[in-house]
Amino acid sequence: MVMTYLIINGPNLNALGQRNPSHYGRLTLAQLQERVQQRATELGVEVAFCQSNHEGALVDYLQQHGPAAQGIIINPGAFTHYSIALRDALADLATPIVEVHLSNIQAREEFRRRSVTGEAARGIISGLGWHGYILALEHLVRLSKGELE
Ligand code: DQA
Numbered sequence: 111m112v113m114t115y116l117i118i119n120g121p122n123l124n125a126l127g128q129r130n131p132s133h134y135g136r137l138t139l140a141q142l143q144e145r146v147q148q149r150a151t152e153l154g155v156e157v158a159f160c161q162s163n164h165e166g167a168l169v170d171y172l173q174q175h176g177p178a179a180q181g182i183i184i185n186p187g188a189f190t191h192y193s194i195a196l197r198d199a200l201a202d203l204a205t206p207i208v209e210v211h212l213s214n215i216q217a218r219e220e221f222r223r224r225s226v227t228g229e230a231a232r233g234i235i236s237g238l239g240w241h242g243y244i245l246a247l248e249h250l251v252r253l254s255k256g257e258l259e
Pocket of ligand 1: 120122123146185187188189190210211212213214215222
């Protein structure tokens with residue numbers, strides 16, 4: 111069975127590379143996804159990428175593809191801090207979820223410290239830049255293989 115992991119990015123993450131590099135690094139989203147794809151190939155798993163600036167589109171994608179996936183990596187962007195709809199869509203899934211942030215959301219403005227979506231995730235990786243996505247994938251793959259019991 112091929113194991114598929116969803117890599118979902120929310121609003122403004124399509125603009126990576128142009129956004130404040132001290133928070134978000136210099137890679138474009140395409141370059142970040144290429145690195146995740148490379149690691150997925152090494153691990154022998156499939157990844158499917160989705161980016162949307164629209165809350166409803168992210169909910170639709172999660173409802174459609176979340177149940178069959180082995181794991182979900184999501185950076186909900188600013189929706190992290192206030193989207194109950196996205197949080198509910200994540201909480202409705204039995205699929206394991208890791209939330210990733212490029213920047214350390216604890217070390218920025220007060221309003222970024224709370225993650226409502228993260229409450230529906232297994233865990234959160236924040237502040238490790240693009241490498242957080244790789245660590246999240248490695249974690250979910252090992253989890254699926256039963257290596258973390
Ligand atoms: C972000 C952090 C959010 O607060 C912000 O709105 C983003 C990106 C991150 O990856 O660090 O768009 O999720």
